[in-house]
Amino acid sequence: MRRLIFFSLSIAALAIAxxxxxxxxxAQEQPRVFRLGGANGPEAAxxxxxxxxxxxxxxxxxxxxxxxxxxxxxxxxxxxxxELDQILQPWAKKLMSxxxxxxxxxxxxxPGGPLRLTGGFAWRFVQHPTVNxxxxxxxxxxxxxxxxxxxxxxxxxxxxxxxxxxxxxxGRWEGPTLVIDTIGLNDKFWLDGSGIPHTEQLHLIERWTRxxxxxxxxxxxxxxxxxxxxxxTVSYTAKLGTPDSEIMEYICIENNxxxxxxxxxxxxxGETGK
Amino acid sequence: MKKTLWVLAAGLALCxxxxxxxxxxxxxxxxxxxxxxxxxxxxxVEWTNPHTHxxxxxxxxxxxxxxxxxxxxxTLALERAGxxxxxxPVGAEVTIGGFGGRAVTERAIAASITTADGKALFxxxxxx
Numbered sequence: 001m002r003r004l005i006f007f008s009l010s011i012a013a014l015a016i017a018x019x020x021x022x023x024x025x026x027a028q029e030q031p032r033v034f035r036l037g038g039a040n041g042p043e044a045a046x047x048x049x050x051x052x053x054x055x056x057x058x059x060x061x062x063x064x065x066x067x068x069x070x071x072x073x074x075x076x077x078x079x080x081x082x083e084l085d086q087i088l089q090p091w092a093k094k095l096m097s098x099x100x101x102x103x104x105x106x107x108x109x110x111p112g113g114p115l116r117l118t119g120g121f122a123w124r125f126v127q128h129p130t131v132n133x134x135x136x137x138x139x140x141x142x143x144x145x146x147x148x149x150x151x152x153x154x155x156x157x158x159x160x161x162x163x164x165x166x167x168x169x170x171g172r173w174e175g176p177t178l179v180i181d182t183i184g185l186n187d188k189f190w191l192d193g194s195g196i197p198h199t200e201q202l203h204l205i206e207r208w209t210r211x212x213x214x215x216x217x218x219x220x221x222x223x224x225x226x227x228x229x230x231x232x233t234v235s236y237t238a239k240l241g242t243p244d245s246e247i248m249e250y251i252c253i254e255n256n257x258x259x260x261x262x263x264x265x266x267x268x269x270g271e272t273g274k
Numbered sequence: 275m276k277k278t279l280w281v282l283a284a285g286l287a288l289c290x291x292x293x294x295x296x297x298x299x300x301x302x303x304x305x306x307x308x309x310x311x312x313x314x315x316x317x318x319v320e321w322t323n324p325h326t327h328x329x330x331x332x333x334x335x336x337x338x339x340x341x342x343x344x345x346x347x348x349t350l351a352l353e354r355a356g357x358x359x360x361x362x363p364v365g366a367e368v369t370i371g372g373f374g375g376r377a378v379t380e381r382a383i384a385a386s387i388t389t390a391d392g393k394a395l396f397x398x399x400x401x402x
Contacts, residue, residue, distance in 0.1 A: 040351045040398075101302040109324065121350065141350065143324060193299065248350050255322035257345065261303040261375025261382075 040120045040142070041068030042241030044214075051213040053176070056127065061176050061210050063125035063136075066245045070218050070238030072112075072119030074194040078234040084196075092197040092227040099195030102264050106190060109252035111144035111165040113189045114182055114204055115220065118238060122247045128152070136171055136178070141247040150180055157183050163200045165189055178208040191222075199226030214240040303345075304383040308374040312342055316366045321359035323348050328362060328384070330370060344370050344384040347398025355396040362387065362395065 036044050045065075054062035076084045088096065106112045117123065121142035128135055138148040150171040161168045161184030168184035182204040191198055203223040211217050216238040223231040259266055314332035326346040331339050346352065352361075362368065367390040375381035387395040 040348060040354075042354065101299055142348070248353065250323045250348060250350055252324045254324075255320055255327065256324055257327070257343075257381075258303065258324075261345075261378050263377030 036068035036120070036122075036239050036241055040122075042066050042122050042245030045240040045242050047213055047240070047243075049212040049214045053210045053213060058133075060127075060173050061178070062127070063178065063208065063210060063216070064127060065243070066122050066124055066241035066247065067118070067216055067238040068120060068122055068241060070118040070123075070216055070236045071115045072192065073234075073236060074192045075196050075222075075234055076194050078236075079232070083232065087228045087230065087232055088196070089227055089229060095197045096195050099190075099197075101193070102259055102262075104190050104193060104195065105188060106143065106193070107256075107258045108266050109143055109256050111146055111189055113185060113191055114148065114166055114169070114180075114206070115191055115236075116143075116189075117146075117148055117166070118218075118236070121250070122241060122245065124247060139247060142250040143252045145250050145252065157181070163187070167202075167204075174207075176209060178206075180204075180206040180208070182206070197227050198224050201226040216240070300383055303375060303381075304373045305376045306373055308376075308379065309371070310374045310379065310382050311369065311371040313369045314342070314367070316362055316364050316368060317341060319359065319362065319364060321349055323350070326352060328368075328370070330368060340380065342370075343381045344372060345382070346384050351398040352396070355398065357396065362389070366390070 036042055056062050079087070085093070101107060106116060111117075117138055117140045119142075121140070123141055124139045126137040126139060127133060134151070134153045136150045136152055138150070140146050140148070144165075146166070148166050148169065150169040152171045154172075155170060157168050157170060163184055163186035165186060165188065167182040169180050169182040171178055171180045173179070183202070185198075185200065185202045185204075187197075187199050187202075190196070201224050205221040205223070207219045209217045209219075218236040218238065219233055220236070221231050221233045222228070256266070312330060312332045314330040316328055317331040318327075318329035320327040320329075325348055328344045328346060330342045330344060332342060333339055349359075369388045370382075370384050371386040372382045372384040375383075384397050387397055389395065
């Protein structure tokens with residue numbers, strides 16, 4: 001229904017766009033700059049995308065900088081028509097059909113797992129600047145205002161990790177591509193706003209490639225024998241922000257009034273997402 | 275007619291606000307078919323996240339005052355667009371247009387703000 005409303009509004013908006021340009025509000029407009037992620041993100045980098053992709057001293061791709069995008073889109077929109085129906089196990093299909101916005105833990109400022117760590121808000125990769133780096137971090141500006149730790153020292157996943165919101169991530173370089181393998185994820189978060197279910201068997205394999213100076217491509221293979229009939233792959237794109245932009249503080253839980261205007265009260269902590 | 279077109283234009287701005295980027299889908303809380311415009315005085319500012327809130331006291335014809343709670347973009351979106359927490363202070367006279375809450379009309383989302391001197395302020399995109 002939400003998508004239908006969005007689609008209908010978009011069509012109506014296109015139809016009146018030209019007329020609307022003539023009917024702007026009487027007050028003077030402020031100059032606008034192109035911002036990534038709607039208005040949330042940093043100003044887009046103005047560098048030539050065809051500049052060489054930077055490298056660190058050890059020859060690996062330099063992923064530092066401020067990025068926006070690269071995750072967060074609703075997975076069904078990234079799939080081929082009919083693919084979602086083939087992928088979901090019956091119980092997952094049934095659960096997804098009952099989920100609404102107001103049940104999404106992300107709406108109450110809880111983390112959204114690795115795929116929603118990136119999105120319209122700014123975020124960074126932080127690479128250790130020496131050879132044989134032990135970690136790469138992802139710093140998230142919003143919404144949980146958290147970090148993700150990716151082990152780069154060759155360690156394996158633990159045998160039976162305690163499930164967490166961001167899981168256990170190990171990374172390696174395959175040429176210019178950073179490959180991140182993640183298990184140990186809990187089932188308390190939603191992968192995206194569509195409410196596609198997953199279980200603690202979720203396994204993500206991300207392939208991050210800086211395809212040009214201002215673009216970071218992320219292909220993610222999503223595997224979960226508890227919820228899906230087969231692995232599938234989705235792709236996201238992040239864009240580089242201006243070099244002088246910074247991530248900012250954003251404490252989502254400070255004053256979250258989600259739901260009050262529509263007459264729902266936030267659920268008690270720990271009761272969301274199932 | 276111009277007003278209608280402006281409301282539709284505001285709808286365009288709202289619905290084109292990339293939902294993937296938003297913290298919330300604004301249409302869950304607010305009704306795009308419920309346009310509102312009020313003129314009043316800012317009585318309280320919540321410079322907070324995930325969204326800012328501006329409370330506006332509006333005088334009714336009978337002399338009573340109703341306080342509206344307008345949700346706005348995040349502090350990040352506003353500060354990156356040049357706002358500070360003092361851009362729209364308590365006591366400022368404003369005209370705010372937007373859309374009413376699905377259950378509580380006076381909990382609305384702002385789509386336009388015009389100050390007493392006719393200046394239009396950037397309001398960001400709902401849900402951000």
